[in-house]
Amino acid sequence: xxxxxxxxxxxxxxxxxxxxxxxxxxxxxxxxxxxxxxxxxxxxxxxxxxxxxxxxxxxxxxxxxxxxxxxxxxxxxxxxxxxxxxxxxxxxxxxxxxxxxxxxxxxxxxxxxxxxxxxxxxxxxxxxxxxxxxxxxxxxxxxxxxxxxxxxxxxxxxxxxxxxxxxxxxxxxxxxxxxxxxxxxxxxxxxxxxxxxxxxxxxxxxxxxxxxxxxxxxxxxxxxxxxxxxxxxxxxxxxxxxxxxxxxxxxxxxxxxxxxxxxxxxxxxxxxxxxxxxxxxxxxxxxxxxxxxxxxxxxxxxxxxxxxxxxxxxxxxxxxxxxxxxxxxxxxxxxxxxxxxxxxxxxxxxxxxxxxxxxxxxxxxxxxxxxxxxxxxxxxxxxxxxxxxxxxxxxxxxxxxxxxxxxxxxxxxxxxxxxxxxxxxxxxxxxxxxxxxxxxxxxxxxxxxxxx
Numbered sequence: 230x231x232x233x234x235x236x237x238x239x240x241x242x243x244x245x246x247x248x249x250x251x252x253x254x255x256x257x258x259x260x261x262x263x264x265x266x267x268x269x270x271x272x273x274x275x276x277x278x279x280x281x282x283x284x285x286x287x288x289x290x291x292x293x294x295x296x297x298x299x300x301x302x303x304x305x306x307x308x309x310x311x312x313x314x315x316x317x318x319x320x321x322x323x324x325x326x327x328x329x330x331x332x333x334x335x336x337x338x339x340x341x342x343x344x345x346x347x348x349x350x351x352x353x354x355x356x357x358x359x360x361x362x363x364x365x366x367x368x369x370x371x372x373x374x375x376x377x378x379x380x381x382x383x384x385x386x387x388x389x390x391x392x393x394x395x396x397x398x399x400x401x402x403x404x405x406x407x408x409x410x411x412x413x414x415x416x417x418x419x420x421x422x423x424x425x426x427x428x429x430x431x432x433x434x435x436x437x438x439x440x441x442x443x444x445x446x447x448x449x450x451x452x453x454x455x456x457x458x459x460x461x462x463x464x465x466x467x468x469x470x471x472x473x474x475x476x477x478x479x480x481x482x483x484x485x486x487x488x489x490x491x492x493x494x495x496x497x498x499x500x501x502x503x504x505x506x507x508x509x510x511x512x513x514x515x516x517x518x519x520x521x522x523x524x525x526x527x528x529x530x531x532x533x534x535x536x537x538x539x540x541x542x543x544x545x546x547x548x549x550x551x552x553x554x555x556x557x558x559x560x561x562x563x564x565x566x567x568x569x570x571x572x573x574x575x576x577x578x579x580x581x582x583x584x585x586x587x588x589x590x591x592x593x594x595x596x597x598x599x600x601x602x603x604x605x606x607x608x609x610x611x612x613x614x615x616x617x618x619x620x621x622x623x624x625x626x627x628x629x630x631x632x633x634x635x636x637x638x639x640x641x642x643x644x645x646x647x648x649x650x651x652x653x654x655x656x657x658x659x660x661x662x663x664x665x666x667x668x669x670x671x672x673x674x675x676x677x678x679x680x681x
Contacts, residue, residue, distance in 0.1 A: 238286030246290045251326060255319050259307060259667075262644045266300040307668040308646035308676060313460060313488045313514075316665035317522040317573070324576035325522050328569050335569035338555035345558055348571035351578055355513060355527050358493040360506030367510075367529040367536065368558040369571035373487030374410040376512035376526040379540065379562035381414050381452055383510065383530065384481035386539035388451035398451035402441060404433045404466070406459045408485055423450075430615055431462060435470025439477075447478040455482070457502060458489010461651055461660070463620030465489060469504030476507065484508040487526065491518030491664075492618050494583070495590040501617060509535075518593070518619070518664040519586065521574035528562055536561040589666040593619050597663045600673045607677065613653065619663040622651060625680050630657035636680060646676050 238246075254260075266274070274296045278284070284292065302309065305316045317325075335341040335348070348369055356365045370376050381401060388398040399420055403411055404427045415422040425441045428434050433455050442450060453475050455466040468484065475482035484490075484505055490513030492498045493505070505511070511529045515521035530536045537560040541551055550557055559565050578586070597619040604610045604623045613622045625632070633650040634657075640646045651660040659680070661673070 243286045246286050248326075250290055250294060251323070255322060260303045260305055261299070262306045262308065262641075262647060263299045263302055264641055264644055265302065271296070271300060302647055305665065305667075306647070307665055308648075308672050309665070310661045310663060310668070310676070311647050311649040313517045313662050314664050315516050315523055316520055316667065317516070318520045318577045318581065320580040321521050321573040321577035324573045327576075328572050331569075333569045333572075334566075335572075336559040336565060336567045337550050337557040339550060339553070339557075341569060342555075344569040344572055345556060347575045347579075348558070348569065349556065351571055351575040352527055352529060354578065354583060355490075355493075356529050359490075359508070359511055359529065361508075361511070361529060361531055364533070365529055365531050366533040366556070366561075367527065368561040368567075369574075370526045370528050370562045370564070370567075371524040371570070372516075372526045373408065373485065373512055373514050374413060375563055376487070376514075376528040377408070377410045377454070377483070377485055378414040378417060379528055379536070380483050380510035380512065380530075381411075381418065381420075381454075382563065383536045383539040384452035384483060385418065385420070387481060387535045390538070392448070396448060398449055400445065400450045401452045401454060402438060402450055402480075403454040404431075404456070406431055406433075406461065406464055407454055407456050408460055408487065410487075411454050411485070420451075427464075428467070431459070431464040433466040433471055435467060435472075435474040438471055439474045442474065442478055442480070447480060450478075450480050452481040452483050455484050455508075456489070457484050457486035457505060458492060458618050458620075460488055461620070461653065462614050462622055463489060463616065463618040464614075465501045465617050467504075468502060468507075472504045472507035475509075481509045482507060483510045484512075486511060486513045488514065488517050488620075488662075488664075489618050491515075491590055492594075494519070494587045495594055496587070497591060497594060498618065515571075515574045518590065519574065520577060520589065520666075525570050525574055527571070530561065533561060592666050593663050593668070596668055596670055596673065597621060597661075599670045600661055600663065603670075603673060603677060610677070610680075613658055621661045621663075622653065622658050623660075624656070624658050628657075633657050633659060640676070640679055645679065646672075648676060 304314050333341050333344050335344045402423045405424045425437050455471045457465050509531045514526045516523045516525045541560045601616050609626045611624045637649050650657050
């Protein structure tokens with residue numbers, strides 16, 4: 230840690246400035262939604278922020294607090310229901326400051342054993358929810374995209390390691406409801422993505438999967454990706470039947486639970502995940518529905534050695550790490566440099582206990598069930614698709630795409646709520662993603678009322 234000889238703000242003063250702002254932001258109740266500004270507006274209000282002389286800590290913080298921060302939406306606002314929101318606990322958000330101040334490199338046991346130990350305990354809690362064996366393990370990566378990519382890289386490496394001579398599996402199977410990161414991973418890997426038509430509930434099923442695999446040649450596939458909570462509708466695939474087909478044909482079974490995996494903590498919906506315990510790899514983003522700050526994705530392997538074989542980087546200066554038997558997190562994913570991004574999640578779990586997490590996930594499911602019933606009872610509103618978890622998609626009868634967009638723009642401009650439209654089968658629709666325990670039934674009623 231260091232300052233600069235000619236720094237115009239002392240360490241003590243800088244600490245006061247940063248900690249005062251952080252405390253005030255964490256104490257806001259409710260937080261402001263705020264709204265985006267155009268580049269021209271920001272140029273006018275903020276101007277040139279990087280100068281030869283520096284602005285000084287107080288001026289830089291004032292600029293951030295008064296101009297830049299209000300031009301960023303608060304994803305922890307209770308009426309932020311777009312995409313998948315992020316609503317970290319105060320404990321997790323505060324501990325993120327500690328991680329930044331601690332100068333911990335968390336890529337190896339040698340350099341960050343204490344951090345890695347704590348992260349691994351948080352990973353163990355998730356592995357237990359999934360039903361993975363004690364030997365399972367993994368790493369916290371930046372997000373679901375890197376988590377899915379890392380798992381698929383390991384899956385391909387294992388398939389090619391065990392395939393007969395001359396055979397190089399190059400395909401991944403999933404449904405069109407899978408997250409866009411699966412296609413992105415295949416693009417990066419130069420792999421072919423084969424989609425399976427879902428059933429009438431939108432799920433990947435073993436029956437339809439088997440038909441496609443046998444028709445295309447199961448030996449050409451290195452992974453099947455099922456989803457435990459699709460982003461657009463929250464659909465959970467038929468994991469039991471998919472797992473059976475994967476075992477039958479000897480194909481790696483990966484489950485993308487980036488959003489919906491958090492529902493494993495809720496007894497009321499745990500039965501929806503039957504079969505997940507058979508997965509070879511799994512991801513969930515605690516920064517989505519497990520109340521951690523960005524960026525934090527838990528990646529788990531049934532057999533961590535498969536991840537290690539695929540991802541360990543070799544170089545002379547790394548021999549001291551790669552030749553040891555220590556648990557080095559960077560051996561299990563794409564990337565070498567890593568911060569201890571799992572520690573804020575660990576600290577919140579250690580502070581509040583896992584029951585608080587169960588209670589909070591259940592609370593959001595209760596609000597989602599209320600929203601489902603409220604939409605169903607209102608004239609001029611129609612649910613689209615089945616609610617599995619805490620995502621709801623619905624139409625306002627008679628509305629065009631322009632109507633949805635005008636409504637969304639208006640409520641954001643008023644800093645009332647952030648609800649962007651979605652698209653399904655060419656139709657523009659409204660969508661709620663409820664993962665913030667501070668979102669109430671009154672919020673749902675108020676947003677629906679705003680649709681007229």
